[in-house]
Amino acid sequence: MYLIAMNTRGIINYIHNNLYKEKYNLVLWFPVLQCVGVLLYFSLNFEPNFIIIFLLALIPVCIFYTRHTILCIAITAVFIGFAASKCKTVLVNTKMLDKERYVKNVVATVKDIDHKGLYKQFLLAVFNDCLDNIKISVRTGIDSNIEIGDQVILSAKLFPLKIASSEYAYDFAKIAYYQKISATGFATSKLRLYRKAKTKKIYEYIESFRQYIYENLHNNIKTPHAGIMAALLIGKKDGIDIKTINAIRDSGISHLFAISGLHLSFVAGLFFIIFRNFFAISETLTLKYNTKKISALLTILPTTFYLLMTGMQISAQRAYIMVILVLIAIILDRKYRALIAIGFAASVLLVIEPESIFKPGFQMSFSAVLALLSCHHVRLFDVRVIQYFVSILTSSIIASLATIPYTIYNFNYFSISGIMTNLIAIPIVTLMIIPSGLFYMLLIPLKVEKFITPMIEYFIDSILYLINTITNFCINVHTFSPASILIITFGLLWICLWEQKWRLWGISFMLTGILLGITYKTPDILVNVDNIAIKENDGLLYSLNGKNKNFVIRTWARQNGQDKIFNHKKYSGNNRLKYYIDSYIYHCNNNSVLLAYTKEDVLQYCNSSDLIIQLSDFSYQKCSTHVITYSDLEQYGTHLIWSGMKVKRMRSNRPWHLFSHS
Incomplete structure (x- = not known):
């Protein structure tokens, strides 16, 4: 006991000494603890009320009076994340469509227009007490003079928002709830102009200008070059065809098509230089005023306008906050600390958009910016040209390693060839395409932008040639569990936010998280109303109803580390699945699951099964065995079953998962 006490005291002293040395870095953990509060809120299986919020608020107050300042601040950060999530949910209060519906002659205001190749997708604000905004695909004809801000009239078939089709899959319903999207659907009539907008709101003017830039690019630059340019400049990716998108993704350069620090810093730097050189023309202004500070102040305006033009992507917002802090540091004569800036950016975003943590x-x-900032001091060569290309290579490696866990978690793959592709693509994009694209935008008011389109097309041709020439090595990986991702993230933060040698502990945390992710066991059965797939002895999923190409099936395949799901009839190994009359019995680890299409099979095999899944709508006298009924599949969406008879369903009792009453 004495030795244990001594060791415990030694560990406590070690941690205390390191925390004292790192006291100026403790503030960097404030947004991390905000994330804990946000995740705590979204992990609940019920909607907390404000009484719980009030009780949580009392905890840091009580601790404050006990003079545990650091603990009080830490709990306050968790409380802010939790309370911000609850407040955002209440303030948004999106009216969710609960079942399929046909609407006739609905009047709505156009908020956004996306070009999807053969059709257009409109975001419409509906004048209706039951709906907020709806996303409508239109293939039935559109009046030619419709613009953002105009009122239109149409008839449409509306559908409830799709919840996640599998465990840890992207939950469109949750994200759409916070975007005030009530439903999706398609037009069944021509989209006709109802009333032209006499005046527009500020965001409508910005979206109109953004749409004008998009159409200008498509009118003057050939396809798919115009779509790539629109993605790089204003964040509209809908003009890029699926084949090109897949090639960009597989080559590992998709990060270049997200508006981020590369774009915002370039715009801010460009206008800062323009303003400084403009003031330098006047000797009086230069001597009488601090033109550097004035230039920094004026640069905020065009940088803000560019952010609004990009569609306010999360990466763009993060970069904008960091760039603005640089400009404020210049104005206030303060030293800029990049880690403080990224921490502040995260803290602000988690208050304004707590749901963004799932994006x-x-x-x-x-993760990429944190990793790059923690390794910014690495210099391998003194020659500037060599140093530039080596920095691209090392930055690509560092950013790729930092983002691989999140790529696997969200997309179930990672690209091995991305490092080589980035080495060539980054200089082309940063030094040629983006500058020429911004110059193109500046020439639009002068109506002479066509003069540089051949140069832009030539640069983009080089990128297209690159992604189509270099062999892309993509590895499919089954999904990682949230627990493994959280441990990996904690390890990354531990390495990046501390300065002392104990930061190396982060490597052990990351390795532990990776091990948990690799050993995570995916479900053995996935089933919803329309689809069913089971895992066989080879570890692969097979479809039982012949469906293997729809979105849900493809998601199940990716999360199991497969390219696609085959029909079970093609499986020739030792079967876990046995066919009986009209139904199936699935055997796994001494457990059996009855997949029943008829009530006769349920009555016959009820007592010999550990679980019954009802795959068609019929009534019967229930037995003692646990049953997933057909109505459960309709109401709760996809059900996932593991061999130990653990069952999880996708629909929760939260505002963004409104239960269907059909």
């Missing part, structure tokens, strides 16, 4: 853009943007 790949948030996870990958912050």
Whole structure:
């Protein structure tokens, strides 16, 4: 006992001494603890009320009076994350469509227009007490003079928002709830102009200008070059065809097409130089005023306008906050500390958009920038040209390693060839395409932008040639559990936010998280109303109803580390699945699951099964065995079953998962 006490005291002293040495870095953990509060809120299986919020608020107050300042601040940060999530949910209060519905002659205001190749997708604000905004695909004809801000009239078939089709899959319903999207659907009539907008709101003017830039690019630059340019400049990726998108993704350069620090810093730097040189023309202004500070102040305006033009992506917001802090540091004559800036950016975003923590853009943007900032001091060569290309290579490696866990978690793959592709693509994009694209935008008011389109097309041709020439090595990986991702993230933060040698502990945390991710066991059965797939002895999923190409099936395949799911009839190994009359019995680890299409099979095999899944709508006298009924599949969405008879369903009792009453 004495030795244990001595060891415990030694560990406590070690931690205390390191925390004292790192006291100026403790503030960097404030947004991390905010994340804990956000994740705590979203992990609940019920909607907390404000009484719980009030009780949580009392905890840091009580601790404050006990003079545990650091503990009080830490709990306050968790409380802020939790309370911000609750407040955002209440303030948004999106009206969710609960069942399929046909609407006739609905009047709505156009908020956004996306070009999807053969059709257009409109975001419409509906004048209706039951709906907020709806996303409508239109293939039935559109009046030619419709613009953002105009009122239109149409008839449409509306559908409830799709919840996650599998465990840890992207939950469109949750994200759409916070974007005030009530439903999706398609038009069944021509989209006709109802009333032209006499005046527009500020965001409508910005979206109109953004749309004008998009159409200008498509009118003057050939396809798919115009779509790539629109993605790089204003964040509209809908003009890029699926084949090109897949090639960009597989080559590992998709991060270049997200508006981020590369774009915002270039715009801010460009206008800062323009303003400084403009003031330098006047000797009086230069001598009488601090033109550097004035230039920094004026640069905030065009940088803000560019952010609004990009569609306010998460990576763009993060970069904008960091760039603005640089400009403020210049104005106030303060030293800029990049880690404080990224921490402040995260803290602000988690208050304004707590749901963004579930978006790949948030996870990958912050992890990549954190990793790069922690390694910024690495210099391998003194020759500037060599140093530039070596920095691209090392930055690509560091950013790729930092984002691989989140790529696997969200997309179930990672690219091995991305490092080589980035070495060539980054200089082309940063030094040629983006500068020429911004110059193109500046020439639009002068109506002479066509003069540089051949140069832009030539640069983009080089990128297209690159991604189509270099062999892309993509590895499919089964999904990682949230627990493993959280441990990996904690390890990354531990390495990046501390300065002392104990930061190396982060490597052990990351390795532990990776091991947990690799050993995570994916479900043995996945089933919803329309699809069913089971895992066989080879570890692969097979479809039982012949469906293997729809979105849900493809998601199940990716999360199991497969390219696609085959029909079970093609499986020739030792079967876990046995066919009986009209139904199936699935055997795994001494457990059996009855997949029943008829009530006769349920009555016959009820007592010999550990679980019954009802795959069609019929009534019967229930037995003692646990049953997933057909109505459960309709109401709760996809069900996942593991061999130990652990069952998880996708629909929760939260505002963004409104139960269907159909």
